[in-house]
Amino acid sequence: MRRDAPRKPKTGLAGGGVKIAVVQSPRFSGPAEGLRWLMDKTPRADLAVLPEYWIGTSPLDEEGFRSYISEIAEIASAMGGIVVAGAVAVARGGAVKNVCPVVGGEGLLTWGEKIFPSAATEERVWVSGGSRLALFKAGSWAVGCLSCVDLAYPELARVLALAGAEVVVNPASISADRRGLWAAIGLARAFENSVFVAAALGTGYRYLDGRPARGGSYIATPNGILVEFGEEPGVYLAELDRGELEHARRRRRYLDDVRSMKPVDLNRYGL
Numbered sequence: 001m002r003r004d005a006p007r008k009p010k011t012g013l014a015g016g017g018v019k020i021a022v023v024q025s026p027r028f029s030g031p032a033e034g035l036r037w038l039m040d041k042t043p044r045a046d047l048a049v050l051p052e053y054w055i056g057t058s059p060l061d062e063e064g065f066r067s068y069i070s071e072i073a074e075i076a077s078a079m080g081g082i083v084v085a086g087a088v089a090v091a092r093g094g095a096v097k098n099v100c101p102v103v104g105g106e107g108l109l110t111w112g113e114k115i116f117p118s119a120a121t122e123e124r125v126w127v128s129g130g131s132r133l134a135l136f137k138a139g140s141w142a143v144g145c146l147s148c149v150d151l152a153y154p155e156l157a158r159v160l161a162l163a164g165a166e167v168v169v170n171p172a173s174i175s176a177d178r179r180g181l182w183a184a185i186g187l188a189r190a191f192e193n194s195v196f197v198a199a200a201l202g203t204g205y206r207y208l209d210g211r212p213a214r215g216g217s218y219i220a221t222p223n224g225i226l227v228e229f230g231e232e233p234g235v236y237l238a239e240l241d242r243g244e245l246e247h248a249r250r251r252r253r254y255l256d257d258v259r260s261m262k263p264v265d266l267n268r269y270g271l
Contacts, residue, residue: 018141018167021048021079022198022236024217024229027173027205031055031068035075041235042078047138048235049169050086051202051217052098052148059089059096069101069108077105082138086200087114087147087171095128100145100171102136110134114147115156121207133160141166141240148172151199152185154192161193161255166245170199175207179216183226190220194248194255196240203231222248 021043028034034055060068068088076083085101098114113130117123133156134145144160144167151157151170160168168189174182179201186197196219203215215231219238222245229236249255 017239017241018047018139019045019081019237019239020167020198020219021045022200022217022219022229022238023048023050023054023234024201024203024215024236025051025054025233027053027202027213028055030058031060031064031071035071038075042075043235043237044080045237046081046141047084047143047167047169048076048079048081049084049198049200050171051200052087052171052173053089054086054171054202055088057089059091061091065090065092065099069103072101072103073105073107076103082109082136082143084134084143084145084169084171089127096126097130098123098127098147099130100134100147102134102145110136112145112147115150116153118149120149135160135163135165138167141242143167143169145169145171148174151182151189151197154189157189157193157195158258161195162259165193165195166242167196167198167240168193170197172199173202173213174216175211176214176216177211179214182216183218183220183228186218186220187224187226190222191224191248192254194222194245194252196221196245203233 072083072085083103085103087098087100089096090099100112102109112134113132115130117127142164144165186199190197198219201217202213206212217229219227
């Protein structure tokens, strides 16, 4: 994997790679403020991923969501790729869902939902659990999205990998005391599924209980390498190499083994 400096993308791709922009942003008071910040930082990339709740936690109504997607589509068009527009709260049909919108220059392409809103932060008090994950093409690569804590459920990452995902993006909001843990989870998901994991984390704000969020965005490779992007706000660019993916899948064959796995019996004692 080749990493470029923030906001200084190199032109052109080689060897079937994909250029990804990992956005590490503050938390803004609403879409207008956040989009103004992002517009000046738009790189040329095949894929960009924004953090969870980067435009705040107030749910967007249907009109607000359409407006948000329209603005993101302009950014995707300028970027020349696809934007995973964070994980945002959307009120629809009497419920609030955490939605992962996938947006191209032509508008909304598909979307996923957070399957398991956080119990630890009481998110599930006001956000209903979802029922669908996003899986889409960015260039020639298959990409899936897991919103924040959904990455901690290995079953969900495995669903995406078995369906063909080569990259799993993770729009997230993680407190500073959990940064190391979140990197370890990303490394595990990447290695056990032979995928890249790209986590976009927010920075420079506090949880309701006072814990700070201080970035920690990263890319984990399928071969156990972690590239971290520190604490500063910015747009961080990297080129993912398909050769790394192919090497991992050829050498370890985890997904092949799971596909062909027979039922496993339990030899119980005392249970």
